[in-house]
Structures are given as C-alpha cells and as structure tokens.
Amino acid sequence: MEKDSEDSEVPLLDQSTKSDGVGPAMTCPCRNASTPIRSWTKAILLVTFSLLVYIAVLLTIIVVNGTAQPVRKELSLPMRDRFTLPRDLLEFEERQGWYALQHPWNQGPSDEVDKLWGDMLYALNIRIKKEEVDFLGLNTTNRVQLNGGDYLGVIGGYHHLHCLNNMRIAIHWDYYKDKYGNYSRQEVFSREHSDHCIDTIRQALMCNTNTEVHTAEWQDRAHELGDKELSGQSTTTCLKWESLDKWARSRALRPGEYTFRPGPYYGKIYDS
Numbered sequence: 001m002e003k004d005s006e007d008s009e010v011p012l013l014d015q016s017t018k019s020d021g022v023g024p025a026m027t028c029p030c031r032n033a034s035t036p037i038r039s040w041t042k043a044i045l046l047v048t049f050s051l052l053v054y055i056a057v058l059l060t061i062i063v064v065n066g067t068a069q070p071v072r073k074e075l076s077l078p079m080r081d082r083f084t085l086p087r088d089l090l091e092f093e094e095r096q097g098w099y100a101l102q103h104p105w106n107q108g109p110s111d112e113v114d115k116l117w118g119d120m121l122y123a124l125n126i127r128i129k130k131e132e133v134d135f136l137g138l139n140t141t142n143r144v145q146l147n148g149g150d151y152l153g154v155i156g157g158y159h160h161l162h163c164l165n166n167m168r169i170a171i172h173w174d175y176y177k178d179k180y181g182n183y184s185r186q187e188v189f190s191r192e193h194s195d196h197c198i199d200t201i202r203q204a205l206m207c208n209t210n211t212e213v214h215t216a217e218w219q220d221r222a223h224e225l226g227d228k229e230l231s232g233q234s235t236t237t238c239l240k241w242e243s244l245d246k247w248a249r250s251r252a253l254r255p256g257e258y259t260f261r262p263g264p265y266y267g268k269i270y271d272s
C-alpha cells in the first residue's frame with residue numbers, strides 16, 4: 001500500500017484546506033482532459049511566431065540588398081502609355097468624328113504646303129536623355145546613341161506623318177522631281193522604303209480605328225469625288241497636337257547639330 005501511494009501522481013485529496021473550515025476540498029482527477037487543447041494552442045502559436053520571424057528576416061534581407069523597390073506608377077498604366085514620356089503634359093479635346101477637309105492641307109503641292117509639312121515634322125527626331133531611357137525600361141544594347149550620351153528618339157505619330165509625307169511626295173513626283181536634282185524617285189524613295197511606309201500607316205490606322213458607321217448623301221454636283229459624299233455625326237477624343245509638339249520641339253534634333261556614336265556594325269561590309 002505504501003508503494004502504491006508513492007507511485008500515484010494525483011492525490012485523492014487536495015492538500016489545501018478551505019477557509020470556511022468545512023474541511024479538505026475534493027479535487028477532480030480529470031484535469032488532464034484539457035491537455036490536448038493546450039497542446040494545439042501552443043502549436044498554433046509556435047507556427048505563427050515562426051512565420052513572423054521568417055517574414056521579418058526576409059524583409060530585412062530585401063532591404064539590406066537594396067532590392068525593395070516601390071511599385072512604379074508606369075506598370076499600372078496601359079502598355080501604350082508606359083512609353084510616353086510627355087503623358088502628363090498632353091491635352092485632349094472632343095472633335096467631330098468626320099473631319100472636314102482643311103485648307104491648304106487638302107491642296108496640291110506648293111511652297112506653302114511644303115512649308116506646313118516641314119514645320120509639322122520639325123521634331124521628327126528628338127533627343128532622349130539617358131535617365132529617360134532608363135525610366136522607360138529600354139535595353140540600351142545596340143541602341144542608337146548621340147555623341148554626348150543622349151539617345152535618338154522618334155515619337156510614333158511623327159513617324160506616321162513622315163511616312164505619309166513621303167507618299168505625298170511620291171504621288172506628286174512630277175512636281176518634286178526638279179527639287180531633287182538628278183535623283184530619280186526610286187533613288188529618293190526606294191520601293192522597300194515606300195512599302196514600309198504604306199504598311200506602317202496601315203497598321204496605325206487599324207490599331208486606332210474609327211468605328212463610327214458613316215452614311216452617304218447625294219450631292220448635286222459634278223465633282224471628281226463623285227455625286228455621293230460620306231458623313232458622320234459622332235464625336236471623338238483627339239490629342240491637341242500643340243501639347244505634344246511643344247514638348248517635342250524643345251528637344252528636336254536638327255540636321256548638322258548632332259552626330260551619332262559609331263554603332264556595333266560600323267565599317268562592316270554587307271553582301272548585296
């Protein structure tokens with residue numbers, strides 16, 4: 001009996017005495033029933049603590065290595081806007097979707113028209129700073145660079161207008177051939193260059209398609225365009241050209257005012 005009493009870990013009676021003098025208090029021998037609950041609680045706390053420690057260590061490593069970068073605003077923009085440097089300066093307006101012909105742009109070739117086209121394409125080639133190239137996230141490998149460190153840039157809309165002007169000159173070659181001296185149209189605008197321009201304009205028009213349905217009206221006239229004329233009633237949002245052109249002109253590259261750094265293929269001879 002004495003041995004059995006020594007082996008028992010749970011006394012049948014509590015050793016403490018109640019203050020009310022009733023006598024020894026009974027203790028329930030079932031206290032181990034809560035042990036599984038406490039074990040799960042400890043396990044959850046341990047896992048949570050370990051996870052927090054892991055996150056804290058990981059964030060510390062990221063910060064120390066300098067890889068913690070804020071989310072760039074550009075990444076939340078549509079893809080076409082991510083590569084637009086002056087986007088915060090651009091202005092837009094509502095205009096009628098069917099544009100009336102504008103004089104003298106709709107006229108044949110002349111010195112006046114040529115001057116308008118030349119002025120419109122003044123900022124065809126522009127200067128892009130090194131930090132702007134980095135801002136755009138462009139790979140500078142084989143990128144055309146100017147002497148001085150800046151890069152050559154061309155805004156897409158100016159490229160389309162450049163191609164359209166080439167097509168205009170080619171169509172009116174009888175007028176322009178004397179302006180190009182002894183050069184033939186093929187030498188000035190090769191077939192390959194012309195095909196490039198045609199396809200560039202095609203892609204731009206299909207990408208930015210006006211989806212309004214135009215209807216035709218009869219016209220009481222004898223005209224090369226015929227006796228029917230298309231028209232539309234919708235409005236569309238247009239870029240205010242001046243807001244873009246003002247920014248581009250401030251960094252325009254004019255012939256004779258810049259030179260290129262030699263490219264990686266400088267001096268290489270290609271078989272014809």
